[in-house]
Amino acid sequence: MNSRDLDDDVEGVAAAHLVLLQHLDALLETGELDPAAPSLLPDWSVGHVLTHFARNADGLRGMIEAASRGEQALMYPGGLVQRTNDIEQGASRDAETLVADVRMTIWKLDAAWVTLDADGWAGSGAMLTGEVVPIVVVPFRRWREVEVHHVDLGVPGFGVDDWSDAYVAKELAIQMRQWKSRRPMGMTDLPQAVNGLSAKRRLAWLLSRLVVDGVEAPGPWS
Numbered sequence: 587m588n589s590r591d592l593d594d595d596v597e598g599v600a601a602a603h604l605v606l607l608q609h610l611d612a613l614l615e616t617g618e619l620d621p622a623a624p625s626l627l628p629d630w631s632v633g634h635v636l637t638h639f640a641r642n643a644d645g646l647r648g649m650i651e652a653a654s655r656g657e658q659a660l661m662y663p664g665g666l667v668q669r670t671n672d673i674e675q676g677a678s679r680d681a682e683t684l685v686a687d688v689r690m691t692i693w694k695l696d697a698a699w700v701t702l703d704a705d706g707w708a709g710s711g712a713m714l715t716g717e718v719v720p721i722v723v724v725p726f727r728r729w730r731e732v733e734v735h736h737v738d739l740g741v742p743g744f745g746v747d748d749w750s751d752a753y754v755a756k757e758l759a760i761q762m763r764q765w766k767s768r769r770p771m772g773m774t775d776l777p778q779a780v781n782g783l784s785a786k787r788r789l790a791w792l793l794s795r796l797v798v799d800g801v802e803a804p805g806p807w808s
Contacts, residue, residue, distance in 0.1 A: 592707070595725035596699050598752050602732040603692045606639070609736070609744055610685045618742055619681045626740040626795075630677075635739050636684040637676035641669065642731055643691035646724055649711030650698045653721045656705065660712045669714060699725065729753060737795060746790040754786050761792040765804065777801045 613619035621633030630638075645661035652659030662669045676687070702721070709721045719727075733753045736744050765776070775781065779798050780791050790796035794803055 592722055592725065594752070594756075595729060598750065598756075599725050599729035599732065600696055601750065602729055602736070602753065603696060605744075605750075606732055606736050607685075607689055607692065609741075610636075610688065612743065613741055614681060614685060619685070621677065621679065621681050621684055624740070626738045630738075632739055632741065633677035633679065633684055634673055635735055636688055637673045637679075639732070639735065640676070640684075640687040640691040641672045642728070643688075643695040645669075645714075646728055647691075647695045647698045649724065650695075650702060650706070650721060653709030653711060654701055654703070654706040656709065658710055658712065658718070662714050666714060695728070726756070730757060733757075734793060734795070737790075746786050746795055747784075749786050749789070754789055758785055758789045758792075761789060765792060 610619065619632065621631060621636065623632045624630075625632050625635045627635065648663075649659045649661055664671075676684070679687075707722050710718050711721060711724070712718050730753075733749050737746055737749075762776075776788065777798070779801050780788055783791070783798075787796055791798055791801075792804055797803070
């Protein structure tokens with residue numbers, strides 16, 4: 587990855603963070619943020635998604651800080667059990683506490699990018715699955731989490747049509763490459779009903795965030 591791409595990703599995730607926080611603040615002000623309400627993700631409430639935003643930020647920041655010391659860290663040292671327990675334990679908090687947690691962890695993560703020198707950016711960390719990834723891909727991974735799970739909150743004021751153009755341009759190219767790699771040779775075009783949609787809605791379908799009548803879903807994405 588060149589430095590310009592990395593700059594774009596850091597700028598993109600910072601902008602997505604700001605949009606999320608401004609939206610949450612507006613929902614708090616109008617009383618429309620109910621942590622107990624169901625989100626768009628199976629078995630998760632709005633409180634679960636908000637807690638996931640915060641714990642995801644903590645996990646990525648841990649990887650970044652380890653890389654700055656020349657070490658490789660696990661995103662969740664306790665694995666899936668830790669991730670699940672942390673989210674379950676945090677999901678039932680009140681709206682103000684949840685938003686404060688999201689805000690503080692976002693501030694800390696955004697600050698962490700600037701602590702890394704060239705050696706730190708050249709480091710790596712291990713995701714929940716055990717996949718070892720270069721630190722330079724972490725900003726985009728977080729950007730994806732924020733944009734997609736912002737929609738998954740299922741609250742008024744943000745949907746797939748509100749995704750940023752910059753995120754959609756990058757993610758759509760990635761998802762199309764993956765789509766083509768899974769298809770038989772010569773059958774790599776999107777279904778006609780999907781191909782006629784806007785770029786944001788094509789991406790939403792590829793990420794299983796949009797149902798298109800008569801078209802089989804491409805597969806789960808969490």
